[in-house]
Amino acid sequence: SVFGFADPNSSSVAKGESLKDTIKMVSGYADVVVIRSPKEGAAKAASLYSDVPVINAGDGGHMHPTQTLTDLTTIMHLRGSLDDMCVGLCGDLKNGRTVHSLITALARFKNIKFYLISPRELAIPHYMIDYMNAHGLRHVEVTNLDAVIPQLDVLYMTRIQKERFTDMASYERNRGVYILTGRKLEKARDDLLIMHPLPRVNEIAVEVDDDPRAVYFQQARYGMFIRMSLLKTLIAQGRKAPEKVPVGTLPVCHNSRCITQTELYLPPLTEKVNGVECCAYCGREIYPMENIADEDV
CATH class of the missing domain: 3.40.50.1370 (Aspartate/ornithine carbamoyltransferase)
Incomplete structure (x- = not known):
């Protein structure tokens, strides 16, 4: 069976529930979590707190795997x-x-x-x-x-x-x-x-x-069949053991569309992409504040 919500106003998100808590609740009920969000990096953030596989169904203008x-x-x-x-x-x-x-x-x-x-x-x-x-x-x-x-x-x-x-x-x-x-x-x-x-x-x-x-x-x-295949593969993986996720304080990414700008508890994860320090959530290069381009604000 499938359950979910397309309008956050119909869920506890409207009451101020964090992404972390939403994912903790939903992953307790489901075998796979599929998330689409206007925030870049939302699926990456969700994966930190989910006990089951997370499918990124589109995170803002970032990616759509x-x-x-x-x-x-x-x-x-x-x-x-x-x-x-x-x-x-x-x-x-x-x-x-x-x-x-x-x-x-x-x-x-x-x-x-x-x-x-x-x-x-x-x-x-x-x-x-x-x-x-x-x-x-x-x-x-x-x-x-x-x-x-x-x-x-x-x-x-x-x-x-x-x-x-x-x-x-x-x-x-x-x-x-x-x-x-x-x-x-x-x-x-x-x-x-x-x-x-x-x-x-x-x-x-x-x-x-x-x-x-x-x-x-x-x-x-073809998209219907590829998603069916993906779901079947991920469901077979089962649940993973919960992992401890460090609590962040301030985002290091200055992309205003990044999930870290609203979910401030997220750990400030970065990754090297061809030697360049980038946000692990939205993929943007980490710039000093004085060098931020217009497209990042």
Whole structure:
């Protein structure tokens, strides 16, 4: 059976319950905990206090691992390989957790090149650029989809995410900037894979649905099977012995979207990523306060 809540107001969270206490309670009832949160690093934080496996179903604009498993399965099944690809990532690359996750995963494969297609306001974050550089991933930032579509083996469209905007004027400027149409696809390869994590808004015209290169509904179906497989694997692991977690006092991460900014008891965990000290929750580089970039506040 499945139980849970989508609206925190229907749970004890609305009464001020901490993430730690929520996870302690839920993991006592369940064999697996699946968490989606607007806070970056929430799943990592949850894993510290759960006696059962935790699945990250999306943590803010950070990562979305189960979508990435879906994406990799789709490409592998339809293309036969995850090596030697030119991948176009198009849309909101600043806030798009599916994009960040996919880049991280494809770093494990050979000869990958990314075209990062976005408005300048929604460009890929600096920490992801640093990640690609550190892993030798070739990438080109562009604003024009038409100019690069002939080069692509995979086109990964994403929606402009209204819920991530605090400035609605900025959202209105950007929401219709990329719309994939049949005419645009006349320049594309015959074996192109057109993917989308869904839901779409208007970034892919309905006419494209009948193009054999459009695989986003197949992609969604593969996602069901990959998540079933993941659940089966994790349930078989059983419970782990509770571990003592040190209590933090102040966060060392200055990313305002990081879970450590609201759950102040979390231990200030960091990790080295290619020699750079990063927050173990949200993955952002740990900067001195005076060097914090605008995107981190």
